[in-house]
Amino acid sequence: PLSGPGMFADRTEPGVDVQSLWRSARSARCEVKTCQTGKISTAEAAAQSHTVQDTAVQTEQRKDAVPDFQQEVQVDYTGLLSFLQRVEDAVIKELNKNWKSHAFDGFEVNWTDQEETVSCLHTLSYPEAQDQNLQVTSVSWNATGSVIACSYGRLDDGDWSTEKCCVCTWNLDRRGLSPQHPDLVVDVPSSVMCLAFHPSQPSLIAGGLFSGELVVWDTSRTEDPVIWRTGMTDDTHTDPVYQVNWLPDTKHRNHSRLLSVATDGKILVWREERDGQLALAEGFAIVAQQIPRSTRLKKMAWGEAAVGVTSLSFSHFDPDVFVVGVEGGYSLKCSTAAQTPALLRPGGSVPLRAPGELTFSPHAGPVYSVSCSPFHRQVLNLFLSCGTDGQVHFHSMLQTQPLFALQLSKKYLFCVCWSPVRPLVFAAASGEGKYLQVSSLEHKIKREVHLFDLARSMQKPTVSLKQSMNDCPVYCLEFNTKHTQLLAAGDATGTVKVWQLSSDFTEQGPREMSHLEQLASEIMD
DSSP: OOOSSOOOOOOOOOOOOOOOHHHHHHHHHOOOOOOOOOOOOOOOOOOOOSOOOOOOOOOOOOTTSOSOTTSOOOOOHHHHHHHHHHHHHHHHHHHHHHHHOOTTTTOOOOOSOOOOSOEEEEEEEOHHHHHTTOEEEEEEEOTTSOEEEEEEEOSSSSOTTTOOEEEEEEETTOTTOOTTSOSEEEEESSOEEEEEEOSSOTTEEEEEETTSOEEEEETTOSSOOEEEEOOSSTTSOSSOEEEEEEEEOSSOTTOEEEEEEETTSEEEEEEEOTTSBEEEEEEEEOBGGGSOTTSOOEEOTTSOEEOOEEEEEEOSSOTTEEEEEETTSOEEEEETTOOOBOOOOOOSSSOEEOOEEEEOOOOSSOEEEEEEOSSOOTTTOEEEEEETTSEEEEEETTOSSOSEEEEOOSSOEEEEEEOSSOTTEEEEEESOOEEEEETTEEEEEOOOEEEEETTTOSSSOSEEEOOOSSSOOEEEEEEOSSSTTEEEEEETTSEEEEEEOOGGGTSOOTTHHHHHHHHHHHHHO
């Protein structure tokens, strides 16, 4: 017990520890965990070989070999001089013989792969025209040789004056070429009877219509391709135009003139005008006075006798000379330099002249095609003609009688065309099929494109091509002057076939021109 006022006093007591039961219990329940993988074991390895060995393929040098190949060669100059002096006269003689030789005249090396057979490269058509039963009336290659154009119309019957026709083009070099989808289709209100691409401007093409009108299209213009036309004037043809040709303009180098022929007997030359019109520059007419009286003539309304012109071909050596084929069955040699007036009713803006100079022996029916040889020398002036009698006449302009005639078909021959690269080769188009005998079976196979090589035979075609399985004629042919292995043919089914010719028809022999002249001269003698 404490006494007095000092009942409270400082005192130090020993510390007291209270052990935690919670920590000890939790520690007993905890486990130690880790995410470390086990120890990674590594080892080193190498592919390098421990030993190295050198190998060589060089043979060991022979002890007797010359160690230095660049060392000077020992020459016996005295012996060499003696040898050259002995052979000098003989070598010079042979060199002079080679220099004067004509063995390889006209021979050109062909570096392209040779084709052994004639094959069909493309079959082109325009289904909408075929649905109207339109026919391919003409084909033409452009100046580059890569674009083919065809005209659609009808040559047998039908209402030509009101039937809608067209002109189609295909670029054969185009990667996405579609045979039944032309690159360009130009609608024309009248049947297109003939076509001709410009000789140097690849996009210009001229056409002659059944209405007698001429039209020039620019295929690079898709909206309105017509750039020139004759219109219907007093100068325009009154009958269908069957051929058009581009002529150089002697007065204006950058311009061209256009020539047209029609069954009204007129041969007209047109010039370009600034207003998009073709104006008549000069004209000719084939009249009755220039051919024998026995010819069947087409009487014109005004009483004058005019002879319908169906085809024309210019000489490749004289720009004033050309040959025409007429409905009466005759071929005539003509000249643009003729000054004799044609006695026809006046009315046009230009007086017409009579160009005929020489009349050749006739076919038994109208002449449909003439073709002047691009190879003959001026001494011979050769040309071909064909017509409804199924014959091909081989002519020289120096005599009226044909050098020889080939009876190629019992039906019409519509086109004949001389090869641009082979003087002895030409093609003809007919409407007749032939029967092919195979074993004991007889198959009727239509072969209407005929290729002739006169070096092989003067009596029968070298190759006859199957244009169509149908009984329909081939109306037009044209060789490609740039890609000379190509030949285009158009038929009555509305199809254009592009044939790839074999090297036999495209490679000229060393003396082929001489052979042609010799052949013609022997026949004339």
